[in-house]
Structures are given as C-alpha cells and as structure tokens.
Amino acid sequence: MFSIVAQANEWRAIDPSNAVLLTLPHGKVVIELAPQFSPNHVKQFTELARSGHYNNAKFYRVIDGFVAQGGPKDGSAVDKAVPLLAFEGEFSTDKNFEFTQVQTNDMFVEQTGFKDGFALGYDSKEQKAWMLHCPGVIAMARQTGADTATSHFYITIGQATRYLDRLMTVFGRVVYGMDNVQTIKRTAVIDGDIAVEENDYTSIISMQLMSDVPVKERINIEVAKTDTDDYRKKLHDRRIRENAFFFKKPPPVLDICQTPVQSRIVK
C-alpha cells in the first residue's frame, strides 16, 4: 500500500562495472557506486575491492541504528599501504543543475531530490550538491581531517545521520540485500550487557566488482528511474496520500530518506 512500484519501461539497468557484490557469511549485498558524484572514492574503492583488499576484513564497529563499519585491521601493512583520499562529500553544480526535486523545506538543506536514484541535497545559492546520509548508503570513514579517508567504509543502518552530510564522502548505496546488512553482528552493546567477542564480528567473505563475478553468479539489478514523469507522479501520489487508509491526511511533505527507489532482479 505504501510502495512506489515503477512500470516496466521505467527501469535503468545498473552497469556491472559500477556495482559491487559484498558477500557475507549469511547472504549477499549489492551496492551501486556513484562515480558521477564521488569519482576518486569510487575509483579507490573499486581498485581496492579488485585487489582483494576487503576479503576477510571484518565489520569491527557496528552500532545499531547508526553504522556498520568495516575494513582491514588498523595499522596492518595492508591498511597502511592505502593512500589518503581528498574529501568528496559535496560537489559544485552549475545554474542548470537538474534533479527530481522532492522537498524544499527539509530541516537540513534548501532542497532535496533524486538524481540517478541517489538522494541528494542541493543549495541553489551555493551551487553545491551532495549525497545524503539516508539509510543504506556507503561512505568512507576518516580521521579528524577532511582528507583522511582511506579504505575503511561504513554502511548506514538506522535513521538517516543527516548531520554527517557534507562531512563524510558518500559514494554509493545498497540496492539489494539491505536485510543482510541489518543482520551484521553489532559490536557495541549497552552498559550491563555481555560484550561481543571479536571472533564473533561479521567477516566480509568477498567484495567484488560485479563485472569480475562470473556471469552465472551475478546479481543483475535494475533500479527505478527517478527522472521520469511516471516517478514524479508517484512522488505526488505519495505526498497526497489519497488512499482511504489515511483517514486524515498527513502533512503533504516527503522525507527523502523515507521515499523509496525500487530495485528488481533481472536474469
């Protein structure tokens, strides 16, 4: 009743050279990368994945409602060998910047909207845009400095951490298997609870570029196009909530992070 389902002609196939297959002990996850917004982060992440950098790494910082963070052992040779990345948590636009606007009174930003299925913030005065920290995005962790990311990454698993927008570089989003991300073992417990053993941390079996995966083992994903009249109408309908289930109408606003962009598997 609440979903936005795209019609047959309203889908975009994800290029397998622009997607990553994350294999966990309990299931698979597909992440679509966003080189159009964070080119150097995608390039480094892709090269690292292809080199086997993430294979057998662990999710060592997993906080329910916040993030699942993984990477190689801190200070290990493989960890220290990775070059620093310059911040790409926002990008400049021109006056003709176009996206499918969702909202203009978001609490954090002048405008929100979708471009290529990714949730963006946009400030028309600054002429800047950035990927938003909605649930299920992948971003690089970093030290205190803006330009200190290397290979450690996190996937957001709770309410959107919008206060991290423009402070961390988001570079993709989960398009399949978010349930498997949610099943990653939490490493943090509340006071008084039994601590989690490091041996129980969830391992990354492999992180592969989808185009490197044998064709028969690929998960081929299509995502709903977000720049069509059809999708705009769905946004409108979701905003208006004409269904009788809404016995009074909610405020006619959309939280972009609660506005789905559908995926499907194609053979």
Next chain:
Amino acid sequence: MFSIVAQANEWRAIDPSNAVLLTLPHGKVVIELAPQFSPNHVKQFTELARSGHYNNAKFYRVIDGFVAQGGPKDGSAVDKAVPLLAFEGEFSTDKNFEFTQVQTNDMFVEQTGFKDGFALGYDSKEQKAWMLHCPGVIAMARQTGADTATSHFYITIGQATRYLDRLMTVFGRVVYGMDNVQTIKRTAVIDGDIAVEENDYTSIISMQLMSDVPVKERINIEVAKTDTDDYRKKLHDRRIRENAFFFKKPPPVLDICQTPVQSRIVK
C-alpha cells in the same frame, strides 16, 4: 563520539509491570509501554500478552526499512475474539504541557520533544501531542477505519515513517534488543528474488509482561531521563557539534528520531 551518555544519577528504572519481554528464536527484546499516552492500547496489549495471545504467533509482514508486523493467524478464532480498539494516536494537552523540546522546525510538526524518553510531536495551537514513528516504536496495525486495531502490531525498523504519525497508535518503544528486531526475517522480496516460505517466518516464542517473568530471568532496564538539565545540555552539545571531527559545522538542528535516549541493564 556521537553518543549521548547519561550520568549515574540521570537514569530512570523501567517498572517491570510496564515492560514486555519479547523472546525471539535468536534473541530477546524489551519494550517499554506508554500507558500515559495510549492507555487502552497498552491495557489490551498487556492483557493479550499475559493470556499467551502472542506466543507462537509469527511476524508475517516484514518489509526492510519499514516494519516488522506480527500477530495471530488472520481470521483464526483467537484473532477474531479480540475487541476493537478506539484510536489513541494523539492526545489532548493543556496549556501547561511540558516536554523537553528538541526542534521547532521539523518538517511534519510545529514542535518535537521528549517526554519520559518517548519522542513526541506537539502542536501548541491544537493543544495536541502524539508519539512519533521513530525507528523502534511499537504500534497497532489496523484496517482502513481509525478504530479498527485489535492485536496485530508492528515495530518500525527503518527510517522514521512520520507520515503515519497521528494515523496509527504508537504505544511503546524498544529499549533493548533492537538488533534482534532487525534480524527478524523479511517476508517481502523484490521482483525477481526468491520468495520467502511461510515456514521461514520468524516466530514469537513468547511475549511476557516483565513482571510475570521469574526475577532471575528478567532484563531490568534503566533509560536516560530526558527532563533534566544534564540531558538538555547533551541535546545542546549534539546540536552544536564542537568536536573537531566536525571540520565544518552541520546545521544546528536535531532530527528527534536520530537523537538517542540511552538504555542500560541493571542487575
């Protein structure tokens, strides 16, 4: 770095007669009930839990990023025997209504804030308040009519479904074991994926009032008080983000559903 940790004298013990222990095959969950806001829903839910109504029921509608919904088999004798509940998704306040205000420019409501650790919306003109659909709340499902809830409930497991505020009756929130809620088997898959068998749906082993649980098996939870100067200072600090990690400061606003209220276990 991002958490709000209450001091030793800033905790409130949850009354075991006001908490529910949900035992799942893979772990335990504690829910604090909110009779101060939704008295009849809490009363019916509590009586049903004590009667064993939910034992062996299944989570039959579990949609990633949305809700995990459970209850007895539709149309079964035990299902049909439950009386209808009148809507309690908002309540009237007087002019002296007090809560710990969090934000005044939330997209959905004039004011947000905490009362007794629960996230509320408040409209001073209408003099109405209501529990918000933040992640980890429990609410009653219903049919189309406002007053059609019975015993089927859902727990929110994704980005806050704020468009359901004032439309559904929230009556508590998870204060322990949200990771176990997130591990409930999803029943919905995307097009092209393998359907989930009903046999694989997650069962409720038991739903017990905590005061009915043998003392040795109880999980005794304290939650941070949200009406103290200490907590207000923590809200302030979280809004201002003085830590150097924030190399530029995010907008000084707080999404109440991304503002934690800590729990801890006491023996």
